[in-house]
Amino acid sequence: MLLKNIDLYAPEHVGLTDLLILGGAIAAVEKGLDVKIPGLEVVDAEGLIAAPGIVDHHNHFGGAGGEGAFNFRTPPAQFSTFVKAGITTAVGLLGTDGFSRSLTELLAKARALDIEGLSTWMYTGSYQLPGPTITGKVGHDIAWIDKVIGCKIALSDHRSSHPAVETIRALVSEARVAGMLSGKAGVVCVHMGSEASGLEPLREAVKGTGVPLSQFMPTHTTRCPELLDDAVAWVKAGGVADITADEKTPGAVARYVAEGADLSHVCFSSDGNGSMPRFDAAGNFAGMGVGDPASILQAIGDCARAGDAPLEKIFAFASANPAVWLKLPGKGRLEKGFDADLMILDKDYRLRTLIGRGRVMMRDGEVLAKGTFEA
Incomplete structure (x- = not known):
C-alpha cells in the first residue's frame, strides 16, 4: 500500500x-x-x-475483575474491540484475582490475539506478592517465555499484599537481571492505589542501588490528587508514570507540561477489559464497571483539543513512549x-x-x- x-x-x-x-x-x-x-x-x-497504532501496555485482554463476587469476573476481550479502539499492540496482565485467574490462560490468549493480528506481550504476577508465575520463578518467566516482558504487583492499595521494601527491592532486581539476560525491559508494572504511602516504597526500594526508577511502571497515577502530585515528582526525578486514560487525562497532561516534566516519561494505557470497582466512603464495594480500550483514543482527541501539549507528544504518550520503556521491537x-x-x-x-x-x-x-x- x-x-x-x-x-x-x-x-x-x-x-x-x-x-x-x-x-x-x-x-x-x-x-x-x-x-x-x-x-x-x-x-x-x-x-x-x-x-502510530496505539500501544496499550495495560490491558486485561484475558479477563479480570472479581471484586464483589465471582459473577463480576470480566470475560476475555474480542479482537474487534482492539480494532475499534485503534490498538495494534497490547500488553496483558492479571489484576486483583491472582487466585482463580491463570497466567497460562493469559499466555494462550496473548498467542490467540497475535494469530488474529494483534501484537501482544504480557506480565507475569498479579496484585499478590508472592504472585503466580508460569515457571515457578519471576525471573525465569521473563527470561524464558517470549511473551513475558516484566512482572505485575500492587502497592499502596487495600487489595495489595502491602509488601516490605526489601521484598520490592529483591523483585525489581530479579526482573531487571532477567530482562538484561533476555534482551527485554524486565519492568515491574505497579498498580497504584490511593493509600498515603504513594510511590515512596518504590523510591525506598531502589535507594542506594543502581536500579533506576524507570525499572518501575506505576499505573493509575491520576487516581487521586495526591498520587498525581507524587507521580509528577517521580517523573521529574527520572521515573516513568502511566496515566489510565479517562476524563482526567487532559488535566494531568497540562500539569506535567506546567511542571516542565520530560513528557517522554509519560504513557497512556486503558486498563481495558478490567473491572472498575466502586467503593463507598467506608471502603465497601458499591458497584462495578468495565474498562474501555477506546479510552486512549478518546483521550488523544481530548488532549489535542485542550491544546496543552503538542500533538506529537500526545501521540507519543500512546505509542513511542511505552514502546521505548517496555523495549517492544518494531x-x-x-x-x-x-x-x-x-x-x-x-x-x-x-x-x-x-x-x-x-x-x-x-x-x-x-x-x-x-x-x-x-x-
Whole structure:
C-alpha cells in the first residue's frame, strides 16, 4: 500500500509526505514516492492524519475483575474491540484475582490475539506478592517465555499484599537481571492505589542501588490528587508514570507540561477489559464497571483539543513512549523498518482506518478484521 499526501506524525510531526507499506513493514517515508509494483494499492490520503497504532501496555485482554463476587469476573476481550479502539499492540496482565485467574490462560490468549493480528506481550504476577508465575520463578518467566516482558504487583492499595521494601527491592532486581539476560525491559508494572504511602516504597526500594526508577511502571497515577502530585515528582526525578486514560487525562497532561516534566516519561494505557470497582466512603464495594480500550483514543482527541501539549507528544504518550520503556521491537514509530502499525484519523481525531502489521483491519470506519469466533 502507498499512502500519498498524508499528514504524518511518526510520532514527531513529519508533515505531508508519502508512506509505503510492504510485507507488513514500513518500506519508505518520503515525499513524491513513485513506486511501480503490480497490484500495489495507492491511496490519496490528503486531509488525513497518520499516527502510530496505539500501544496499550495495560490491558486485561484475558479477563479480570472479581471484586464483589465471582459473577463480576470480566470475560476475555474480542479482537474487534482492539480494532475499534485503534490498538495494534497490547500488553496483558492479571489484576486483583491472582487466585482463580491463570497466567497460562493469559499466555494462550496473548498467542490467540497475535494469530488474529494483534501484537501482544504480557506480565507475569498479579496484585499478590508472592504472585503466580508460569515457571515457578519471576525471573525465569521473563527470561524464558517470549511473551513475558516484566512482572505485575500492587502497592499502596487495600487489595495489595502491602509488601516490605526489601521484598520490592529483591523483585525489581530479579526482573531487571532477567530482562538484561533476555534482551527485554524486565519492568515491574505497579498498580497504584490511593493509600498515603504513594510511590515512596518504590523510591525506598531502589535507594542506594543502581536500579533506576524507570525499572518501575506505576499505573493509575491520576487516581487521586495526591498520587498525581507524587507521580509528577517521580517523573521529574527520572521515573516513568502511566496515566489510565479517562476524563482526567487532559488535566494531568497540562500539569506535567506546567511542571516542565520530560513528557517522554509519560504513557497512556486503558486498563481495558478490567473491572472498575466502586467503593463507598467506608471502603465497601458499591458497584462495578468495565474498562474501555477506546479510552486512549478518546483521550488523544481530548488532549489535542485542550491544546496543552503538542500533538506529537500526545501521540507519543500512546505509542513511542511505552514502546521505548517496555523495549517492544518494531513498535511505536512510523519510520522505515518499523512494523506497519498505524492509525489514519480525520481532522477531528476520529479513527477512519487502522493498519496492523501491514493488514488493513478497519477501512473508512468499517471493521474488516474480526476474531475467530466473531460474526
